[in-house]
Amino acid sequence: MPTYTKITAMGQYVPDRIVDNDELATIMDTNDEWIQAHTGIKTRHFAMDAENTSSLATQVAQQLLTKSGLAATAIDLIIVTTITPDALTPATACLVQANIGATNAFAFDMSAACAGFTFGLATADKFVRSGQYQNVMVISAEVNSKMMDFKDRTAAVFFGDGAGGALLQATTNPAENSILAEKLQTQGDAEVIHSGRVQPITRVVASNYPQTDAFYQAGRDVFQFATTVVPEQMRTLLQQANVAPTDLQYVICHQANLRIIEQIATNLALPMAKFPHNVEKFGNTSSAGVAMALASVYDELTGPALITAFGGGLAYGSVLIQK
Structure with a gap:
């Protein structure tokens, strides 16, 4: 079974x-x-x-x-x-x-x-x-x-x-199945977003000690990627699952930036009312943001929802779910 x-x-x-x-x-x-x-x-x-x-x-x-x-x-x-x-x-x-x-x-x-x-x-x-x-x-x-x-x-x-x-x-x-379809992708890009890089040593000395770099992102490149490549993945997954964007109760996007979410909504021709967001209060909480946004509306979920997130890698993934 x-x-x-x-x-x-x-x-x-x-x-x-x-x-x-x-x-x-x-x-x-x-x-x-x-x-x-x-x-x-x-x-x-x-x-x-x-x-x-x-x-x-x-x-x-x-x-x-x-x-x-x-x-x-x-x-x-x-x-x-x-x-x-x-x-x-x-x-x-x-x-x-x-x-x-x-x-x-x-x-x-x-x-x-x-x-x-x-x-x-x-x-x-x-x-x-x-x-x-x-x-x-x-x-x-x-x-x-x-x-x-x-x-x-x-x-x-x-x-x-x-x-x-x-x-x-x-x-x-x-x-009762909740996970209806998925599409995960990466682009193998190490420069647009990176964090915590640890450099190899250059010589054997007692003063060697591991150090990491701070988070970095090329903001314009991230915005372009998130508002063009990511919506195309979303549309592809929905087409493969035979679900129209208008059928979605919610679209839960990575909480990177409210302007990106607004642009994705425009790209998909959907109202912002379908896009739960918490970025105003919590900022970009990286991988946690989409989970937190889903948690805030999960109890009221009655139809399909599309979860989409993107970040360093460049990694981007969409999962179609139902309650």
Whole structure:
């Protein structure tokens, strides 16, 4: 009997510390008017002190357990998508596993930049459909603030910290299947967006110590990619699934920039009312943004929804879902 994937719970979390545009203007050459005009962002949340990526992801994992009524020991797999892990190793997902006591699970991280949640959903779907795994968490968590160069207003004004995630469970009822179609792509581009580059050593000396670079993006190139290539992928997936854009209840886009979301809506000839967005309050939370936006409307979902995200790689992915 075939196994299908059902999304049974969603969760989201942001740190308490709110940073508005006026506060950023005190440490870099910018102002509230410029930021809102170019990005639509008013505030963002930053993790502070001991709160790190695994902390945010753990908050979401606990919400998923509470909403589903599952014990942590019932979880088979935890996937955390992030480009801002606590460390290169161990995986942030392993820290979440330990924090919630998911002793029967295995866990790993996935790096697909801001497209992480779509890549994570598609990957988790395969594990569930294999018939071996019943309960899988996909959590996207980012502490972008720790990777920013706060002298670079072209990047630092965009980003915030947050986490969102989904619980996927196995079902044998095809009517309960949540993952309808997917399309994942990359372009093999290492220059438009990059973060955390670690350089090899040049000589063997005692002073060698690993260092990483801050987040960088070529803003104009990102905007062009997001408003031309990405909508074409969205249309292709919908055509392959025999779903018209007008059939969609929601289109949940990567929360990179409100102006990009508006342009995608125009490109698809759909009203902004179909595009849930949180970027004004939370900024660009990388892979977490689309998961958080979906979590905010999932309880009211009655029709198909298209999730689309894009980021470094250049990676871009679209997943068509239903509740």
